[in-house]
Amino acid sequence: QVQLVQSGAEVKKPGASVKVSCKASGYTFTSYGISWVRQAPGQGLEWMGWISAYNGNTNYAQKLQGRVTMTTDTSTSTAYMELRSLRSDDTAVYYCARDPGSSHRSPLNNWFDPWGQGTLVTVSS
Amino acid sequence: EIVMTQSPATLSVSPGERATLSCRASQSVSSNLAWYQQKPGQAPRLLIYGASTRATGIPARFSGSGSGTEFTLTISSLQSEDFAVYYCQQYNNWPLTFGPGTKVDIK
Numbered sequence: 001q002v003q004l005v006q007s008g009a010e011v012k013k014p015g016a017s018v019k020v021s022c023k024a025s026g027y028t029f030t031s032y033g034i035s036w037v038r039q040a041p042g043q044g045l046e047w048m049g050w051i052s053a054y055n056g057n058t059n060y061a062q063k064l065q066g067r068v069t070m071t072t073d074t075s076t077s078t079a080y081m082e083l084r085s086l087r088s089d090d091t092a093v094y095y096c097a098r099d100p101g102s103s104h105r106s107p108l109n110n111w112f113d114p115w116g117q118g119t120l121v122t123v124s125s
Numbered sequence: 126e127i128v129m130t131q132s133p134a135t136l137s138v139s140p141g142e143r144a145t146l147s148c149r150a151s152q153s154v155s156s157n158l159a160w161y162q163q164k165p166g167q168a169p170r171l172l173i174y175g176a177s178t179r180a181t182g183i184p185a186r187f188s189g190s191g192s193g194t195e196f197t198l199t200i201s202s203l204q205s206e207d208f209a210v211y212y213c214q215q216y217n218n219w220p221l222t223f224g225p226g227t228k229v230d231i232k
Binding site for chain 1: 157159161168169170171174180212214216217218219220221222223224225226
């Protein structure tokens with residue numbers, strides 16, 4: 001079955017970086033993209049960005065531009081999300097999700113199914 | 126950025142009753158809208174995409190309708206496992222955006 005398994009919880013100090021991994025199985029990795037979505041405690045869902053697993057093209061949420069980098073390793077079917085210069089308001093559960101979208105220019109079929117189990121990132125001094 | 130709004134914020138429903146959730150977009154998103162269900166401590170689950178197409182394995186009691194700026198998710202007869210938070214999401218324009226969610230709880 002299609003499954004996304006994320007790396008474990010992280011605790012970071014303000015100003016540090018975090019890199020979360022998302023290992024895919026059960027489908028052809030390069031036939032889909034991966035979106036990353038975060039959820040602050042008790043809050044709603046915030047889309048962070050999308051990466052094509054086929055060619056590495058990306059589209060990032062403007063508010064995170066310059067702090068976030070999404071990559072993929074097709075040899076291991078793993079996606080990565082790195083967030084730098086962490087602040088306390090980056091404390092959240094970070095999810096990866098399989099995304100059928102195929103273009104960074106305009107969205108097309110960019111819904112999310114399935115999702116990883118989530119990775120809690122806590123930013124605290 | 127397309128702003129998504131959902132109403133009501135909380136919906137109290139008895140088991141077996143019908144629930145109707147609304148989602149509105151600040152500009153037209155055509156039929157490029159998805160619905161998700163999230164239970165406490167769990168990742169969201171895709172219910173509907175294309176405004177009205179049920180995702181694989183989703184029971185027929187879940188249905189979606191609408192296009193343009195107004196959308197509805199209907200749960201025809203609420204089961205105990207349906208009490209959760211429901212989010213809509215548009216994928217017509219970058220950035221992709223979610224509504225704030227509707228919590229469906231037990232009346």
